[in-house]
Amino acid sequence: MESVRSIAEVMQEPDLELNEGRQSVPSVSGRLTLRGVTYRYADADGDALHGIDLDIAAGETIALVGSSGSGKSTLLNLVLGFVRPTSGRILLDGVDMGSLDLRTVRQHISVVPQESVLFEGTVRENVAYGLPAARDREVTAALEAANALDFVRELPEGWDTRVGQHGARLSGGQRQRLAIARALIRDPRILLLDEATSALDAESEASVRDALARLMRGRTTLVVAHRLSTVRQADRILVLESGRIVEAGDHEELVGRGGRYAALHAGSLG
Ligand SMILES: Nc1ncnc2c1ncn2[C@@H]1O[C@H](COP(=O)(O)OP(=O)(O)OP(=O)(O)O)[C@@H](O)[C@H]1O
Ligand SMILES: [Mg+2]
DSSP, rough: HHHHHHHHHHHHOOSSSTTTBOOSSSSSOEEEEEEEEOOOTOOOOSEEEEEEOOOOOOOOEEEEEEESSSHHHHHHHHHSSSSSOOOEEEEEEEEGGGGGHHHGGGGGGEOOSOOOOSSSSHHHHSTTTOOOTHHHHHHHHHHHTTOOOHHHHSTTTGGGGGSSSTTTTOOOOHHHHHHHHHHHTTOOEEEEEEEOOOOOOOHHHHHHHHHHHHHHHSSSEEEEEOOHHHHHHEEEEEEEEETEEEEEEEEHHHHHHHHHHHHHTTTTOO
């Protein structure tokens, strides 16, 4: 609840950010460029990210892997514009994000957080959150693409069933699929995904995996990946360590290299 509230506040609060007079962004293709991006949290002793250089093509899927504290979430928050580089630049379609109205940029970005947050309200409200004009057929299409339509139809009041504390108890996999539907209905050009670590049963797992694949298709995606299936699908895997990219390549390449990724792969990942 807290994170949804604070995200909503940041997105709606015009005074929190200096967007006035900045260039609005009616459409994006989704090309991202990072040039020497360093980030240090206030009061931190060291940098969370050090001089990251990265070119991400529109539509490319990038999986971020690395141990806890290596900087994966920080990188996502930088792309989202929630935090700004301490030094260096991030460009969207070649334009410095520092010169853009981030409220309009975020209309093209969907975020699926690690713990998918549902708030008090109906299934439909949770999916169409922030989109009061969403049509029924759009909600249906999003639920269907997220592999959620069947279970939603079986709820006592369909998508008018209330979820959250006083509503239907949904399984972890069902919540994740609603979060995916919420992202899909926005049809974003850029998708930021912090994959859940919680284990799902095999059927839920397959269903979520399939929905995620559909969500990522054709969009620039940065995914903090914990599932081997997600990493394998990525066009490129970046291995972060202590705020630096220490390896980059696809799954086969990196396993073959026998380095950091291969060690992670043999251990926790997958
Ligand atoms: N709000 C904060 N204030 C100060 N330091 C922070 C803050 N958030 C993260 N850090 C530090 O920045 C570094 C990178 O953190 P980050 O959250 O990006 O790691 P991560 O790779 O996402 O880890 P995890 O896999 O545990 O989610 C870590 O050293 C972390 O302690
Ligand atoms: Mg993280």
